[in-house]
Amino acid sequence: MKLLVIEDDKRIARVLEQGLTEDGHNVFLCHRGDEGLELIQSQYFEVIVLDVMLPGCDGFQILKQTRQAKCSVPILMLTARDSMPEIVHGLDLGADDYLTKPFQLEVLLARVRAMGRRGQVPLLDQLKVGGLVLDRGQKRLLRGEDEIPLTRKEFMILELLMRRPQQVVSRNELIEAGWGFDAEVSDNSIDFYMHSLRSKINVQGQRSLIRTVRAQGYALHAAS
Template sequence: MNILVVEDNKRIGNILRQGLVEDGHQVVLSQRGDEGRDLLISAPFDVAVLDVMLPGLDGFSVLEQVRAGNCTVPVLMLTAKDTMPDIVHGLNLGADDYLTKPFQIQVFIARIRALGRRGPVLQTKKLITGDLELDTVNRSARRGSDDITLTKKEYAILELLMRRVNQVVTRNQLREVGWSYDAEVSDSSVDFYMHSLRSKIDIKGHDSLIRTVRSLGYSMVGPK
């Protein structure tokens, strides 16, 4: 794949580039947000990697501007900001995935491969799975004609699940989006929120929209 990496830390950028090249990819490395934006708009890339804290233009602004210009290249956000609102903000702007620093290079490579398999996707302000609809602008949910009231954590978890329909989302990934990557949150706490979320979005007498994947995590079940 042809991959753009926008990272102002020269050491980290070189590590990412080396890992991607060793995995068989072509890499263009930029250290400025405004330059990265221009490259994304003008050149064909299969995947882009965006740091949040960049000179010239921050990663959120880069993402917002390229999505407004109908750029559908899958984007992985790299961020040292580990609070749930920052992660949700990036997803709302059109990020396809994220990693919070520090992270292992093997995990980074795996995420890049997954985004490459997915290919360009049309960004939307609404996520729809069956009759469940999530408005990512107003951060509201409804199933059929019924409005659903969600807490901030429930919303963040549901958005992640709906962005990865039929994919396994691990408990660690749910911790990252609902709390933060280094928060000490037990499996039972994650399971409690999943139980609460299910009770709000599921319809009595019907199969749950959220499937438990034993020993791994959860998966949002898409229409058959």
């Protein structure tokens, strides 16, 4: 998974980075709260490990602004404060889990893995990009009053693209969304589904909504 660790204690940060990397994750490290918030606002992460006491902007502020922005990335709070009111405050602001320092690295790794399996739960029932509306509750794709029929895999792939408009989504991420983690899927299968989606959602005479980013993946753009 792509993880962000925001921790100002550099010794603890190095331990977390090494442990999470050895556990197979792609780890981004940040020591200031304001810089961490900028990363959250500009990049996509699958799990965030967030310390409470940070220079620039504390963990509670980061958590509050992240949830106000309708970003549902799973967040594990780290705190040296073992006081129930502050733990409750963090959970009320939208934290998914917490650990108090000192903690065992294996426990943190297990909790990160569990949060990653749950994944992000979108805070909106409908996703909108350009003229497309994806109704997650009713499992329908609409353009205006017209419903565009999708297969189950097409729906799951398009949902991931619409959750991250303008951002590049890798082939591996699309495979995980449509087929599941560690599934063996050929490039031809991905190409088939992308071609099928394009044929269904593109508007004649306009540029394709799903664009190929060479050697990286695909990105969904609003119609221009």
